[in-house]
């Protein structure tokens with residue numbers, strides 16, 4: 402049968418299939434279930450919520466977990482490319498950092514940022530007119546948002562914004578020093594516009 406809620410196809414009579422479906426269905430409805438790891442690198446915590454950081458110094462389990470959450474987010478959005486490849490997280494150059502948003506033993510959001518080289522700086526009005534006018538050529542790299550996702554159940558409550566604001570605080574970046582990698586989804590643009598007056602667009 403096909404579950405009318407999560408869309409998974411499974412054989413009702415098979416015990417193992419039912420088990421797999423129960424787990425998938427729970428993740429679909431409530432977010433990714435995972436206990437707090439002892440060595441999580443926490444960048445922000447308040448009440449039952451916390452944000453952890455995963456980079457090339459994180460252990461394999463944390464990288465695997467971040468990867469599963471990112472795939473979940475990818476499957477759940479109209480985004481065109483996978484948020485990251487695990488190898489990028491093992492890169493000694495540290496070109497990708499992943500942030501995970503937790504509510505006790507649930508992970509319900511992720512932000513993936515990357516080091517970007519070619520950046521076009523423009524106002525949102527210029528962006529609307531598709532005019533990449535002021536190319537930044539200062540030889541620096543910019544941190545850029547590659548992918549952000551918040552589980553459906555938690556949307557519209559300020560968690561997407563919180564994830565970006567806390568990541569920027571941790572990275573010691575002002576909102577206008579942060580780029581957003583295109584392409585965007587509609588909700589992605591709506592959120593980015595609320596964070597920064599400028600677009601730092603990378604391709």
Ligand SMILES: CC(C)(COP(=O)(O)OP(=O)(O)OC[C@H]1O[C@@H](n2cnc3c(N)ncnc32)[C@H](O)[C@@H]1OP(=O)(O)O)[C@@H](O)C(=O)NCCC(=O)NCCS
Nearest residue numbers: 478550551556557558559560561562585586588589591592
């Ligand atoms: C984009 C996304 C992460 C936003 O998460 P969220 O937790 O719902 O966002 P927030 O509640 O923090 O919203 C922050 C602001 O953006 C605005 N916003 C967010 N999504 C919006 C939408 N779809 N339409 C209009 N405005 C939106 C909110 O109104 C809010 O404005 P405010 O600060 O003035 O109140 C979420 O919608 C999502 O996961 N979408 C699917 C994946 C995706 O498309 N990712 C973007 C890839 S570029």
Ligand SMILES: [Zn+2]
Nearest residue numbers: 404406407426
């Ligand atoms: Zn289901």
